[in-house]
Amino acid sequence: MSAHPATQTVSACAKAILLGEHAVVYGEPALAVPFPQLRTRVQITPQPGSKALVVESRELGRRFVFGDLASVPADLTARAIRTALEQTMLVLRRPLPEAEFLITSDIPLASGLGSGAATAVALVRAMAAWYDTELPPEAVSQAAYAAEVVHHGTPSGIDNTVIAYERAIYYERGQPIKLLDGLPAPCMIIASSGIASQTHTAVAAVRECLASQPQEIGRTLNAIGRVASSGLAAWHKGDWHTLASAMVTNQLLLQELGVSHPRLEALIKAAIGAGAWGAKLSGGGMGGCIIALAPPEAIIDIERALLKASATAVWHSGVPA
Incomplete structure (x- = not known):
């Protein structure tokens, strides 16, 4: 097996969580979807x-040079990149390539859309592509998860999973992961608040609340899990109104956890007021x-309202051609 001689590009999509964030860290289920309109390359x-x-x-605006992977860099980003590369090398049983990997991305940073996991997945795919190998999604996900651990400490694993499988x-x-492909997808609209979302900060805050109020916060996390379960049933039926209603309930529970923000709630109100079936924070x-x-015919009005x-940016998917 020889190194690929020509310039090539690989990519990984963004992700959005429809139901279950935060509770998924504590063993509750979550429903997540790829968002291929935004990608890291x-x-x-x-x-x-x-x-x-x-x-x-x-x-x-950064450049990292890896002559080998013997030393562990102090810089967090460099360490996460090193981890993704190292884990892929262990799977491939091949050395570091003599190459340049240029990362570009449509996925906004610190947005809850999985930019870090998408970068890790794209790097793993780049290493495999260099050696003309296509790794199975499970192997890609595991290597990317190791990099996510460096960044987030105790990530749920949902970002790397949905991005690696792109389903x-x-x-x-x-x-076992339940893959939900083959089902009709609803129209989804994502809007950015323009405020950075630091996942590790939010996860740590929920952990502290759980430690100080175990019964109350535990009930909220369990309730989020039940909402995610009901959302799965709605997904299988193609009942987007019920799924959207579950999202609204999920948002109220996330507000109880203290992880919402007035700007997010204003955007949610604007989306629903313009015709969305339901909305919530994601990530x-x-x-x-x-x-x-939302229904396809409401997309334009909702984007304008957001x-x-x-909203600093708005994207949509799932609209029939």
């Missing part, structure tokens, strides 16, 4: 004789994005 360019792999991120999933830690919260389900309500 890695352009692979051979650098023969360089004796190093260079990883450059345009969005971060809608019903996820429950320790249980860690405390900023980031909202996601809404921008009027100070």
Whole structure:
């Protein structure tokens, strides 16, 4: 097996959680979907004789040079990249390529859309592509999860899973993944609040609340799990109104956990007021994005309402051609 001689590009999609964030960390189920309209790409360019792999991120404005992986960098981002590369090398049983990996992305940082996991998945795919190998989604997900651990400490695993499989999933830690592809997808709208969402901060805040109020917070987390279960049944039936109603309930429970934000709630109100069936925050919260389900004919009105309500960006998917 020889290294690929030509420049090539691989990519990984964004993700959005429809139901179950935060509770999924504690063993409750979650329903998540890929959002292929936003992607992270890695352009692979051979650098023969360089004796190093260079990883450059345009969005971060940073450049990392890996001559080998013997040392562990102190920098968190460099360490996460190193981990993704190392885990892939262990699977491939191949050395670091002499190449440049240029990372570019449509996925906004700190938005709850899985930008970190998408970068890790794209890097794993780039390593495999260099050696003309296509790793199975499970192997890609595991390697990316190791990088997510570096960034988030105790991630749920949902980001790397849905992005690596690039399919809608019903996820429950320790249980077989339920792939939900082959079903009609609802129209989804994602809007950014423009406020950074730091997943690790939100996860830590919920953990502290659970430690200080175990019964109350535990009940809220269990309730989120039940809502996610009801959402799965609605998904299988193609009952988007019921799924959207579950999202509204989920949002109220997330507000009880203290991970919402007034800007997010204003966007949710604007989306529903303009015709969305339901909406909620998506991801860690405390900023980031909202996601809404809506009929195709309402998409334009909802986008206008969200921008009027100070959304910094709006994207949609699932609209029939």
